[in-house]
Amino acid sequence: xxxxxxxxxxxxxxxxxxxxxxxxxxxxxxxxxxxxxxxxxxxxxxxxxxxxxxxxxxxxxxxxxxxxxxxxxxxxxxxxxxxxxxxxxxxxxxxxxxxxxxxxxxxxxxxx
Amino acid sequence: xxxxxxxxxxxxxxxxxxxxxxxxxxxxxxxxxxxxxxxxxxxxxxxxxxxxxxxxxxxxxxxxxxxxxxxxxxxxxxxxxxxxxxxxxxxxxxxxxxxxxxxxxxxxxxx
Numbered sequence: 001x002x003x004x005x006x007x008x009x010x011x012x013x014x015x016x017x018x019x020x021x022x023x024x025x026x027x028x029x030x031x032x033x034x035x036x037x038x039x040x041x042x043x044x045x046x047x048x049x050x051x052x053x054x055x056x057x058x059x060x061x062x063x064x065x066x067x068x069x070x071x072x073x074x075x076x077x078x079x080x081x082x083x084x085x086x087x088x089x090x091x092x093x094x095x096x097x098x099x100x101x102x103x104x105x106x107x108x109x110x111x112x
Numbered sequence: 113x114x115x116x117x118x119x120x121x122x123x124x125x126x127x128x129x130x131x132x133x134x135x136x137x138x139x140x141x142x143x144x145x146x147x148x149x150x151x152x153x154x155x156x157x158x159x160x161x162x163x164x165x166x167x168x169x170x171x172x173x174x175x176x177x178x179x180x181x182x183x184x185x186x187x188x189x190x191x192x193x194x195x196x197x198x199x200x201x202x203x204x205x206x207x208x209x210x211x212x213x214x215x216x217x218x219x220x221x222x223x
Contacts, residue, residue, distance in 0.1 A: 032210050043116075043202055044155070044214040051210070090154055094210050098145065098168035102154030 006103035023091030031093035116215035137205030
């Protein structure tokens, strides 16, 4: 069955520190991959996407993600976290032009 | 350029009632998808509409139905509400069928 897994439910980092959020996927073929961010009670904002080509993709708000086929991973990174980055982050996959399959999310807390 | 809009923002219903949620897609988008997000969970796909037809459906009962209008806006209808239907309902629109942009959601509480 197709699935997306985010192994970390909750991560805490200090402001200014680097961040990496993990995402693994299980699909028959490589899906299109996305990272979204959600603030409490809000909708989801698209941070970045990977369809094909360069395996390092740049997104908004200083985020980037690296696609690794050998590890079935699509990890999200940011070199220096700001307090405003505290939110829930979702990884998602799509290979049928319709249904997005989401991971369970990783809640990010930022320490001052 | 307006993003995806949804109405209402919040809604309180009682068990057994029916509810209709509305969504207007981003300008230029012709595909609308609906998701249910329970508290503490990732969104779950309900269905997708394209050219006024339901193109794909997730594992939701027939109590969940939808419609897409010629202007690409969409409605989600839920009949015979259950307590378990309490959730954030998200609408997403797309122009390429893959990249989906989400609205702010409608928070439904069933008492």
